Amino acid sequence: MKVLMDMELKPDEVEDVKGTLRDMIKNRFPSGNYPSSEGSESYRLVHCSIGATVFGDEEFLQAAVDAEEMVWKRGLLKQVGIWHGISGNTYVFLALYRLTGKAEYLYRAKAFACFLLDRAQTLISEGVLV
Numbered sequence: 001m002k003v004l005m006d007m008e009l010k011p012d013e014v015e016d017v018k019g020t021l022r023d024m025i026k027n028r029f030p031s032g033n034y035p036s037s038e039g040s041e042s043y044r045l046v047h048c049s050i051g052a053t054v055f056g057d058e059e060f061l062q063a064a065v066d067a068e069e070m071v072w073k074r075g076l077l078k079q080v081g082i083w084h085g086i087s088g089n090t091y092v093f094l095a096l097y098r099l100t101g102k103a104e105y106l107y108r109a110k111a112f113a114c115f116l117l118d119r120a121q122t123l124i125s126e127g128v129l130v
Helices: 011-026 051-055 058-077 086-100 103-125
Strands: none
Touching: 011 051, 011 058, 058 086, 058 103, 086 103
């Protein structure tokens, strides 16, 4: 989905992508998280909607804010990976900060970065951060 949103799309393709995003939002778990794949009944990863950063529609912005709350609450429970991990989760906060200008999101991005920085040596020695 992220790749599609970085491409130049024709108007009908934009509507297809928006429709897919709407389906994803509709199929969220009660926790606010998204299935990792279609039909999945469980999740191990914290996912977020990135539609707001591309389309700016209010429905996608609200989904991104909801997802950001999930990341804030559960995002430090993961490994440190760049995409599916703590450092990747920081992107959610930065994207929403760029979109809304709300300092709260910048604060949260800094908090996640500080968590990694403060614990870098321990994480490296434990083989978690490589």
